[in-house]
Amino acid sequence: MLGKGGKRKFDEHEDGLEGKVVSPTDGPSKVSYTLQRQTIFNISLMKLYNHRPLTEPSLQKTVLINNMLRRIQEELKQEGSLRPVFVTASQPADPLSDNFREAQPAFSHLASQPLLPTDFVSTTPLESCLTPASLLEDDTFCTSPAVQHEGPTKPPPPALQPVKDSFSSALDEIEELCPAPTSAEAAAAQTAAGDSKDHASESSVQKPEGFPESRAAEPKLMDSLPGNFEVTASTGFLTDLTLDDILFADIDTSMYDFDPCTSATGAASKVAPVSADELLKTLAPYSSQPVTPNQPFKMDLTELDHIMEVLVGS
């Protein structure tokens, strides 16, 4: 940070973060370039997800930060350090478990602890934590899949695994419509899909459109980010409302539903900009309450999906 009035000593290592632009091709300075890139990446994430405004955050700022993240991820991808985006539900999370454990503290203590670069040495946990943008369009918080994935590895909450199964089964219908790369990814999508129907937001209409697209697309790493736009620049304005919104403008009980599956996304989806505090709230059930999933949830999910498809005609 820039000091105010204090005299700073010349620091030889400072160039790693500040100072001249380091090109990725420079030999010895490649490390500092990577460090710089990682730092910027983390800062960008913090900016997006630590925001707790009472008013809508600036769309321009969100766009610029997202572009920054995208660019870095594109670079990382090209450098080959990316692993496949989503882990299938069938795959045990063990190969990634250590990563998840590393990622876990970062996400669950978002408010109190800065994301450490070491948490993201492997980008996989990060990627698997990010939701496809279309899901974010439904105002679901992007870390909900992360929490899902953490389920298999961490003793609490065991509830997540059964939930995932219900997702997988409920997804069958939708998977007929378009290719689903991984069931886990679809599961992540499904979480959002199911919850988004609960609340009155135009994004619930947009979801089906973006939904099949994103699932069919390439690693969602980049796609996941811009979804923030819908979260933050919610299109739920009168001019953008359609009949479907009014149809689904039913009671949003997601805030009061303490099922960890729905509360994770529902609570977050109710208010467009998600704050660290809200994240903590949504994560709390996961870590402390082993709640069994409810069957009705599974069935509602299927039905609602079906209705959505019919309405949107996808």
Add this chain to the structure above:
Amino acid sequence: FSGAGGGNDIQWCFSQVKGAVDDDVAEADIISTVEFNHSGELLATGDKGGRVVIFQQEQENKTQSHSRGEYNVYSTFQSHEPEFDYLKSLEIEEKINKIRWLPQKNAAQFLLSTNDKTIKLWKISERDKRPEGYNLKEEDGRYRDPTTVTTLRVPVFRPMDLMVEASPRRIFANAHTYHINSISINSDYETYLSADDLRINLWHLEITDRSFNIVDIKPANMEELTEVITAAEFHPNSCNTFVYSSSKGTIRLCDMRASALCDRHSKLFEEPEDPSNRSFFSEIISSISDVKFSHSGRYMMTRDYLSVKIWDLNMENRPVETYQVHEYLRSKLCSLYENDCIFDKFECCWNGSDRQVSFSSTHTIVMTGSYNNFFRMFDRNTKRDITLEASRENNKPRTVLKPRKVCASGKRKKDEISVDSLDFNKKILHTAWHPKENIIAVATTNNLYIFQDKMN
């Protein structure tokens, strides 16, 4: 600088400062926009609390030939109130983003003020007489008993203390999903545009229940959104032409005669990136925060994070002039990104247009703000620039401002300020130049400074 009359540099002197003295800044007092009216007699400011304060210049005192009239408060009114968007559970800020004056047509003054969502047309009128001598009413307003009326008289107007009233004449609402960043009145003085992050709407000043969308860059799939509109302005002379700038450093010129929806630009102004300056922050610092046409309409000026650029409308591939505002910040971009300063939206302005040498361009000086309450001026003719500070210290009326200098690196000379000592909370985002005279208004966080050139 070269003044219009000869080779004398402009010497800027402190004239006035408005606003609270204490360092504890009330959020509502943060100035968010500054604008002179077309004659320069009135100076309007908008703040974060939704208030508009208008200052009026005193008539020049003939005996005090060494200074121009002072600006005193003329009218204060609450333009916008905070609102709540129930659909999104978010507050709508009452902060005034922009004020634009209409040219004066009669005794009253009109201005447009806007917050993030709603534009309002305000009428500011003076009342200095009132009718007296009604037949049916007493002076205090009570009705007289008709039976006591024995004679009739004609009410007459008698002078009273000047009262300045502001009343909202039009409210242009519900046309913007995203945050309004610009309003611009057309040269036809009948229509105006309002721009938000993704759309630009065209309004008629008389019609509030309808507006036409003329630019829409919202992608069908919001996932694909990578660029937003940052500023827009009508051409000063061609009522069919306007420009809008983007977060990617481009400016598009559109002609409304081409189609109803101007999604295809007529001209695209973009400077290719300098590969030697490429960094992670290249895109962010290229984002244009302000665009202003010159009075002739031949040139336009844009402000991005580190520089001011002058564009010739006839040349799209690069600006004709570029001025570095605070290049020493280029090595600090990471920190400025972290503390969000990199997103600060600085405005820029041309000097007034009246006193000009005939063969040179209409405007010779451009002004813009920086940090540490510094502001910068660039003389386009001499290519000289100056850094001045808006501060209450050492500023007595008619004291000439001392040029400031920032030391980028190496040994700091006496009176220089090192980059690390700059106060990034003291930013000058809004400046305005009197349309006819060398009087400038510079807004710090919550104070308004007025400087004049030294008259001999």
